[in-house]
Amino acid sequence: MHRWGMVIDLDKCTACQTCVVACLAENNIALIGPEESAKGRTIHWIELVPYIQGEYPHVKVRLIPRPCMHCDHPPCTKVCPVYATYLNEEGIVAQINYRCIGCRYCTTACPYTVKYFNWYEPRWPDEMRGALNRDVSIRTKGVVEKCTFCHHRLLKAREKAKAEGRDLLPEDYVPACVEACPSGAMYFGDLNDPFSTVSQLSRERRAFRLMEDLGTEPKVYYLSEGM
Amino acid sequence: MKLSRRDFLKMGGGIGVGIALGGGFWKWGQPPPSSKLLPPGIEKWVPTVCGQCLGGCGILVRMIDGWATNIIGNPLHPINRGALCPKGIAALQGLYDPDRIRSPLKRIGKRGEGRWQPISWKEAIQEISNQLRELRENGEPHKLVVLGGRYRGLMRLLWERFLEVYGSPNYIDNQFRWDGIPMEGLFLTQGIHTLFTFDFENVKYLLSFSAPLLDSYWFPIHALKAFGQFRRGRTGQRGRLVQIEPRLSITGMKADEWIPIQPGTEGILALGIAHMIIKEGLYDKEFVLKNTFGFENWVDSKEQTHIGFHDFVLSEFPPQRVSSKTGIPIDTIIRLSREFATNQPSLAIGYRDRPFHQMAVWALNGLVGAIDRRGGILIPKSIPFQPFPSPSKDRAARKGLERKRIDEVRESPFGIDQPYLFAKNSISGIPYRPKILFLYYSNPFFSNPCPEFFQRAFDQIPFIVSFSPYMDDTTQYVDLILPDHTPLERWQDDPLFLNNGFPVLGIRQPVTPPIHQTRATGDVLIDLARSLGGEIEKAFPWKDFKEVLLYGLKGIYESRRGDVFGLEYDEAWIRMLQRGGWWDPSYKSFEEFWELLLEKGGWWDPIYEFGERERIYKTPSKKFEFYSQGIKGVLLSSKGEEDSSFLPHWEESVPKEEEKYPxxxxxxxxxxxxxxxxxxxxxxxxxxxxxxxxxxxxxxxxxxxxxxxxxxxxxxxxxxxxxxxxxxxxxxxxxxxxxxxxxxxxxxxxxxxxxxxxxxxxxxxxxxxxxxxxxxxxxxxxxxxxxxxx
Amino acid sequence: MEKIKREEDAILFEPVERTGRSFYLTLSILIIVILWAVFAYQFQYREGLGVTGLARPIFWGVYITNFVFFIGISHAGTLISAILRLAKAEWRRSITRSAEVITVLVLFFGVGNILMDLGRPDRMLNIIKYSQFQSPLLWDVSSITVYLTASSIYLYLPLIPDIALLRDRNGKRRWFYRALALGWKGTERQHRLLEKAISFMAILVIPVAVSVHTVVSFVFAMTIQPMWHSAIFGPYFVAGAIFSGIAALIIAMNIIRKVYHLEEYLRPVHFNHLGILLLVMTLLWFYFTFTEYLTTYYGGEPIHMTIFWMKFTGRFAPYFWGMFLFCFVIPLPILSFKKTRTPLGTLIASISVIIGMWLERYVIVVPTLTNPRLPNEMVIYFPTWIEWSMFAGCVSFFILLYMIFTKLFPIVSIWEVREGREKSMIEVQERIKTYLPGIGVE
Amino acid sequence: MRLFLIGLVIGVILVFIFINFGLTSRLNQPLLFNHKIHKEAGVECIQCHPFFKEQRFSGMPNVTICIECHKDPVTQNPEEEKIREFYKKGKVFRWNRIYEQPDHVFFSHRRHVVLAKMDCKDCHGPIEESEKPLTKAWVKMTMKWCMECHTKKKASNDCLVCHI
The missing domain is CATH 2.40.40.20 (Barwin-like endoglucanases)
Incomplete structure (x- = not known):
């Protein structure tokens, strides 16, 4: 059984946000205009979280790309009253938008604030509708959404591999953010495979996870900056 | 139970209300009709070149049912190898921008009022060619000005050719930007006007003087992609980046160290570091001896002694002075100079500061020998396009070309076009006032400092045409708009090179037929030439821009160099063959070459030859010049013969009204x-x-x-x-x-x-x-x- | 004396039998407010929750505050009346009914606010179809359902004899009373059964009521969010609930007393007794609040402290200190002295407590969400007109239902008052004999 | 009052009856297509629905596919003439879709036909025997129906297998 995970090397990361835009394009994320953005209603499944420490001139800013952590002990799935979010066998924290009743309990329970809510019906100008990704459903208003590790790509990759009569290869299934990363700072793969890049990197000395003390066991690892 | 009429009515009323309420609730409780996605279709990936900026990334556009639904990097394209920057993906929103200009527009209100009338392409071209013809007939073809912005490739040649046969010397290049390529520094030290690259991937110590490497680098992907390699691509060696900048930018955040500096004093800091390197004797003595000019004091042909960089820097830029100007502690300056000189290969990189400040940063590279080496500044070979045949010009054209350029660029020492001078002269009318202005990829009302100045200039020009596909501040102010295709709809070439100096030619092909009634400006130009007739028509024997592209590509095919894009390991193979004097491309005929270009996305020449001095140093001394002789010839007349004017030096800009504006x-x-x-x-x-x-x-x-x-x-x-x-x-x-x-x-x-x-x-x-x-x-x-x- | 009393009981039937102009006036004002709220809700339903002031990360706001607040108020009735009944406090007789009605009615608004808060109310049946019992929200659903059922029964049982009285008075809506009276004839057996049932229900509702508010607090306490994840939350919420419940009861009694001229039935002594109860709860509330914040302060975890300071000195200081003012500073002196424990005094204290408790819920919900664990952009939440309209609508609807109830049923339990008159004197004497030495009959 | 209330209840019940039984509309197709005749003439499913082995979708035939065989009249059927008419006018058939998964369902024909080796009729019923175009689905493709089959065939019932 696979256990999908991600490693983000902060030393290589350039904070360019290609991952953010790649995700927006891949997952039909609603366009949030200036007024709604100002209210804090932007939807970015992966976004850069800034940690600003110290004072001028001794200031250190870290920008950490934060997708859904796909925790092994997710605090969000426990509180969902309708099984709209749950941990699947392969370690993906699923969010079934069509089941969701929009109570936003999971959004408040998630310590990483990775969950987003559709405050309005997502809309696109007619000129743009055709350019939406047909592999990903469009959410409706009033439901919660979040990073899925581009799970639809796994469906297609697995089908393709099976049709070609072979096993799923690591390069078959890569989320959009990882695929687009220009500096090669993001890695994705099977944490259960001890020889996969991600599992090797996750055991590296520089590896850490966000808020490890909460015991959520995230499957997104970071490699710290510096030597 | 007996039902009276009254009871019956009551009951009926109840039923009515019940139906209304029940029905109402049901209708109201229905989920809102979900916005149905278009059905799945068969996908096709079309390789082309991104046009969102000048990065030249190869992209694959995912097409379904004629819609571009996603963009990923082309894994074969050597510039980005599958990677992208955020702008590249957003090209989708550029293509399907609901506010694009959908057809040619003619102004009907006052200028800038924003009232337009859509007209047909025939009318539009007719209108322009009438105006152009009239100008020529009046013997003033030089009053046609083209203000061109940032783009690359054959299109520039096409514009210049058009102006040449039309009779105007006025192609004004308006691409200067501070965060742009520091070309003047290169010209002063190496005498080169063309582009160059930094071999980031192999640098161990990168000293950046406010260079916007990760914020807004001139070719974003080059820096972004190199950064990963620079940091952790080499076993056991992690590149160190020091960012010296007035603001903690993204580059500063990702750097190992951020050193805040007084804005505009990067130049003097570079000289201060040079001072320490020279003082401690840490510079690359062999390189300086063999490959540079003007380091030590020297004697010219007139037996006159000139001061060299060595003595000049030692006397003028002691750390105390530098420290007080820049606000950086002396200790830090000393540490930086030691780190920079001893961690080889190291590289200093700046922004497009004032020329001699750029030269100061460049001098650091000269001191450590970071020229034409791994982890240094590289000068790539050019791409062997087939040159256009020299056109024959009629009398009117010849006369027009004899006129002075409106921005008097030939008097500028760096040969940089001067849009501000163009604007100033347009306002003053000296030497003359332009009558027709074409705007291509240029939006001076927005992206040039002090935009009002351009507006005043435009007020003096009777006929302005914009080729912008989008409405922008400048386009709003023109008389006629001929909307271009967006990059994803047109044919174009994109010549560039990798950080390691390999030349690359990406082919941009339309991924979708034009969405609106727009036309590629290249095609429009050819049409215009045709409608003007005579020698002008003859100079453009091509049907459309695609033919121009094919014409240019012939040169590459015949040059017997390079190959179409392939997998990364192909690179090594080709190089090996070429070293041995072999050339074994994957195509046999031009047609095959063209097909492969379209399929793979472009051509490249994966080879960089070190040590070709005539390519690297085009200065009078054929060396790296600490003392710029190239500029000396031009400047002598105006500046007098002070030696320090030709050495890297610092030009302080004096603060004005410091109390009022703190x-x-x-x-x-x-x-x-x-x-x-x-x-x-x-x-x-x-x-x-x-x-x-x-x-x-x-x-x-x-x-x-x-x-x-x-x-x-x-x-x-x-x-x-x-x-x-x-x-x-x-x-x-x-x-x-x-x-x-x-x-x-x-x-x-x-x-x-x-x-x-x-x-x-x-x-x-x-x-x-x-x-x-x-x-x-x-x-x-x-x-x-x-x-x-x- | 007996004669006068009998006649005076008539005043209890009066609201049911006669309706004045002011009733219709109030009714129409309330209906207008409710219709306005309905309009606001349909606007929200059509457009989405974007019309509220909510945003990320402040996903919960006034609706959830109201949910906790209303559920809290519901503790007024049943719990108090049950405790008083079990304690055989004789002064309870004229106040139990009005308390129980509050419970049953206000529960609907608690639940209603959760439903208003749903992004997809059309899918609310998913909660039943696909229930995930790990979710504290489901615990809420179950315990509130049980509580609603139990307290409805608990309201209904003592109502039966009064319904029978109404049925027998040949007034309006006889068919309605006949159906509800369940053939009550007032026989000895029926009385015995009823008493048994009532005392059984009284014992049952107490743990249910405690569980309800504990579970409501679990909605917050079961997450790992700072200043929510607290073991004290259960009792803290229950205490707060009883606190606001008593206050609500005092307000309701004051209004009933004035409007229906029941000064004879709801006497200052009632208010005095309830005032003492409220005083106890004030102190208890202070104790819990103090403990809660002191623990946080001494723990000193940065993530908690951000919120702590935000409440004490930061953006939420007005709310926090407002809460302290209304919950403690104002009611404490009023309730401490017998002289001010008058109907008016307790009314002022209760209104203050109600405002304070609403602020308390707000101060629990919003500041924590404003400061998530990961750095986040500063989002300022302020309820929009939609949320205020719905709040007003809920309150109006509650008052409306309460009014209608008083028009259908006597708001003071007639038979219990009569029973008190007829039997209690002797009963109390007997009872006292059983627990005091020296006067026993032996 | 009482009667009014009774009326109210009756009214609500009437509405529900109407909603549950009254609202089934029939679909019209642009062409009276006869699956049976085609099948008997030896036309395979894949000739008109060309993608079900490679793609998520099976593909609905359009004029260009029909005209390959019906360039010249094969029968006297007036419906056949329609194809050529459509072709001449450059119009396309707008089939009313009967089997269509909602947006949030990821259904793949290839996965079912090629990988799981299912027959068309397992889901579409005896379609090759139909003589008229379908107006109603052979089976209402509810989630329950899908899941029952998945359970039977020991396929995964994880939500993420179908929901995207």
Whole structure:
């Protein structure tokens, strides 16, 4: 059984946000205009979280790309009253938008604030509708959404591999953010495979996870900056 | 039970209300009709070249049912190898921008009023060619001016050819930008005007003087992709980056060290570091001896002794002086110079500062021998396009070409076109006043400092045509709009090179037929030539721009160099063959070559030859010049014969009205917007991640300073300079120097699409017209402002 | 004396039998407010929750505050009346009914606010179809359902004899009373059964009521969010609930007393007794609040402290200190002195407590969400007109239902008052004999 | 009052009856297509629905596919003439879709036909025997129906297998 995970090397990361835009394009994320953005209603499944420490001139800013952590002990799935979010066998924290009743309990329970809510019906100008990704459903208003590790790509990759009569290869299934990363700072793969890049990197000395003390066991690892 | 009439009515009423309520609830309880996605279709990946900026990334566009549904990097394209920057993906929103100009438009209201009438392409071309013909008939073809912006390739040659046969010397290149390529430094030391590259991947120590490497590098992907390699691509060696900059930018955050510096003093710091390197004897003595000129004192042919870089720097730039000017402690300067000199290969990189400041940074590279070596500055070979046949010109054209250029560029020492001079001369009418202006990829009302100046110039020009596919501040002010295709709809070539100096030619092909009634400007130009007839028509024997492209590519096919893109390991193989004098391409005929180009995305020549001195040094001494003889010839007349004018030196800009305007304004750019892509909501959403800023223009203020002025985070403030004021949101930022305020450029369009119009403010409106005497371009970081609560 | 009393009981039937102009006036004002709220809700339903002031990360706001607040108020009735009944406090007789009605009615608004808060109310049946019992929200659903059922029965049982009285008075809506009276004839057996049932229900509702508010607090306490994840939350919420419940009861009694001229039935002594109860709860509330914040302060975890300071000195200081003012500073002196424990005094204290408790819920919900664990953009939440309209609508609807109830049923339990008159004197004497030495009959 | 209330209840019941039984509409197709005749003439499913082995979708035939065989009249059927008419006018058939998964369901024909080796009729019923175009689905493709089959065939019932 696979256990999908991600490693983000902060030393290589350039904070360019290609991952953010790649995700927006891949997952039909609603366009949030200036007024709604100002209210804090932007939807970015992966976004850069800034940690600003110290004072001028001794200031250190870290920008950490934060997708859904796909925790092994997710605090969000426990509180969902309708099984709209749950941990699947392969370690993906699923969010079934069509089941969701929009109570936003999971959004408040998630310590990483990775969950987003559709405050309005997502809309696109007619000129743009055709350019939406047909592999990903469009959410409706009033439901919660979040990073899925581009799970639809796994469906297609697995089908393709099976049709070609072979096993799923690591390069078959890569989320959009990882695929687009220009500096090669993001890695994705099977944490259960001890020889996969991600599992090797996750055991590296520089590896850490966000808020490890909460015991959520995230499957997104970071490699710290510096030597 | 007996039912009376009254009872019956009551019951009936109940039923009625019941049905109404029940039905109402049911209808109301129905889920809103979900927005149905288009059905799945068969996907096709079309390789082309991204046109969102000048990075030249190869992309694959995912086409389904004729719709471009996604963009990924082309894994075969050597520039990006499958990677992309955020702008590249947002090209989808550029293509399907709902506010594109959909057909040629003719102005019907007053200029700038924004009232347009759609006309047909036939009418539009007729109108222009009438105007052009009239100008020629009046014997003033030189009064046609083309203001061209940032783009690359054959299109530039086509414009120049058109102007040549038409009879105008006035192609004005308006691509100067501060965060652009520091070309003047290269020219002063190596005598080269063309592009060059930094071999980041192999650098061990990178000293950046406010270079916007990860913020808004001139070819973003080159820096982004190299950064990963620079940091952890080599076993056991991690590149170290030191960012010297007035603001803690993204580059500064990702750097190992950020050193805040007084804006505009990067040049003197470089000289201070040079001083320490020379003083401690840490420079590459062999390189300096063999490959440089003007390091030691020297004697010219007239037996006159000139001071060399060595003595000049030692006497002029002691660390005490440098420290007091830059605000950087002496210890740090000494440490930086030692680190820079001893961690080889090291590289210094700056921004497009004033020329001799650029030269100062370049001199550091000369000191450590970072020229034409791994981990240094490389000069790539050019791409062997087939040159256009020399056109025959009629009398009118010949006469027109004899006229002086309107921006008097031939008198400029660097040969840089001078749009400001063009604007000034247009206003004054000396030497003459342009009659027709074409705008191609240029939006001076927005993206040139002091945009009002251009507006005044445009008021003097009777007929202005814009080729912009989007409405922008300048296009709003023209008489006729001939909307171009967006890059994803047109044929184009994109010549570039890799960081390691390999030349690359990407082929841009249309992924979709034109969505609106737009036409590629190349095709329009050919049509215009045809409608003008005579020698002009003859100079353009091609049907459309695609034929021009094929014509140019013949040269590459016949050059017997390089190959179409292949997998990474192919590279090594080709190189090996070429070393041995073999050439074994994957194609046999031109047709096959063309097919493969379209399939793979382009051509490249994976070879860089080190040590070809005539390519690397084009200076009079054929060496790296610490003492620029190249510029000396030009400047002698105007500047006198002071030796220091030809050595890297520091030109202090004197602060004005320091009491009234206590802050220095530092305008920076973000990865997302550089003036062009503001109507793309994805990019608007990622402007300033360090402060969670989106869809806005903000001003970064140091928190201590802000508290002095009683400004708190999120307040609206006026930023006022002697030239104007803008109202922006104040953000307190620990990465801002106490006396410097930082404002991002990119928003503040006065017109445009729904997502860019009237969003934020344009800080360029705060700038005045202080131009550098050598380049004729505005000077960075010498505008002072004051701030008060709105 | 007996004669006068009998006649005076008539005043209890009066609201049911006669309706004045002011009733219709109030009714129409309330209906207008409710219709306005309905309009606001349909606007929200059509457009989405974007019309509220909510945003990320402040996903919960006034609706959830109201949910906790209303559920809290519901503790007024049943719990108090049950405790008083079990304690055989004789002064309870004229106040139990009005308390129980509050419970039953207000529960609907608690639940209603959760439903208003749903992004997809059309899918609310998913909660039943696909229930995930791990979710504290489901615990809420179950315990509130049980509580609603139990307290409805508990309200209904003592109502039966009064319904029978109404049925027998040949007034309006006889068919309605006949159906509800369940053939009550007032026989000895029926009385015995009823008493048994009532005392059984009284014992049952107490743990249910405690569980309800504990579970409501679990909605917050079961997450790992700072200043929510607290073991004290259960009792803290229960204490707060009883606190606001008593206050609500005092307000309701004051109004009933004035409007229906029941000064004879709801006497200052009632208010005095309830005032003492409220005083106890004030002190208890202070104790819990103090403990809660002191623990946080001494723990000193940065993530908690951000919120702590935000409440004490930061953006939420007005709300926090407002809460302290209304919950403690104002009611404490009023309730401490017998002189001010008058109907008016307790009314002022109760209104203050109600405002304070609403603020308390707000101060629990919003500041924590404003400061998530990861750095986030500063989002300022303020309820929009939609949320205020719905709040007003809920309150109006509650008052409306309460009014209608008083028009259908006597708001003071007639038979219990009569029973008190007829039997209690002797009963109390007997009872006292059983627990005091020296006067026993032996 | 009482009667009014009774009426109210009756009214609500009437509405529900109407909603549950009254609202089934029939679909019209642009062409009276006869699956049976084609099948008997030896036309395979894949000739008109060309993608079900490679793609998520099976593909609905359009004029260009029909005209390959019906360039010249094969029968006297007036319906056949329609094809050529459509072709001449450059119009396309707008089939009313009967089997269509909602947006949030990821259904793949290839996965079912090629990988799981299912027959068309397992889901579409005896379609090759139909003589008229379908107006109603052979089976209402509810989630329950899908899941029952998945359980039977020991396929995964994880939500993420179908929901995207």
């Amino acid at each position: 802050f220095i304004l530092n305008i920076f750019k973000t990865m997302a917007l550089d003036g062009r892509n503001a109507n793309q909501p994805w990019l608007q959403g990622i402007l300033g991640p360090h402060l969670f800023e989106k869809w806005a223009t903000w001003v970064e203020i140091n928190p201590i300073t802000a508290s002095k002025y009683d400004i708190s985070d999120g307040d609206w403030v006026w930023v006022e300079s002697p030239h104007g004021k803008i109202k922006v949101k104040a953000r307190l930022y620990q990465g801002a120097m106490p006396h410097v305020v930082n404002i991002p450029f990119g928003n503040g369009h006065r017109t445009g699409g729904r997502w860019s119009k009237k969003i934020g403010e344009n800080p360029y409106r705060l700038l005045g017209l202080e131009l550098d005497s050598l380049t004729g371009q505005p000077i960075h970081g010498n505008t002072r402002v004051k701030i008060y609560k709105a």
